[in-house]
Amino acid sequence: MKINNKKRVSYHVGVQLVVLALLLLSISVLRYLGYTYFIGIFFLTAFLVLVYGFLKNQFIFEYENSGQVISIKSYRWISSGKKFPVFEMPQKKIVRIEIQERTFRKYLIILFSNSSGKVLRRNIDITFCSEDEIQLLFEDIANNLVKEKSGTYFL
Template sequence: MKINNKKKVMNHMIFLLVVIVLLFGTIITLRFFGCHLLSILFVFITLLVLLYGKLKNRFIFEYENSGEILSIKSYQWLSGCKKPRFEMPHRKILNIEIKEGILKKYLVILFLSSSGKVLRMDIDITFCNENQVNLLFRDITKNMTMKNHELISERR
């Protein structure tokens, strides 16, 4: 199963870029006509839009489950870097959960390292919609329950 949020992130970032260009154009036009006080207001609005874009982080998230290995790629919008951020066999994953903040949403994965320590990985899934998050959570937990079922049947 494959899940990604590339289209949603691209649409959002293009919209933000258009808004910022329009705000800069408005600032230049207001400065040209001598409305300096109003242009300062638009500078403040532009800074707020830039801050919002920075807080949202613009991460593209790609999830792929090939049956045995769980692979998650997460990278910045403009970078073409698609290096896996997280690749792990299903048998090493202990628990997953979705944590939501004010502006961000994270997939939290607890897994066993090769040394036997329990490690935690937080992956930004802010731009994934509810349906994608539910599919992702259901797919990973299904593989975790299959893993637990196999372990129980092996012990018998």
């Protein structure tokens, strides 16, 4: 199963670029016409759109489950598609997963066992994923967790 937010992030970035272009065009027209008081308002609005775009919709998240290995990649929209694995692990090593919400961030927390049997924790930022994508991600990983001998999931 594959889950990614590439189309949604690309759409949002495109809309933000169009809004920025319109705001900058408005600033130049207002400056040409001599309305210097309104330039500050349009400049502040353009700056806020830039900050919002930088903070909100910049990361593309990709999840892939090939049946044996779970792979999660995250990269910036501007990075020209350079993908860096954030997490790659065989399914049988994953012990527990949970989703934790903090102030303005959401994290997928994965507990997994290493080769010596020690349980390690990995926090993966999933803030830029929609609720549907987060639900699909959680369900897919949870369905593939290793079962205990009693037959219940180790969640």
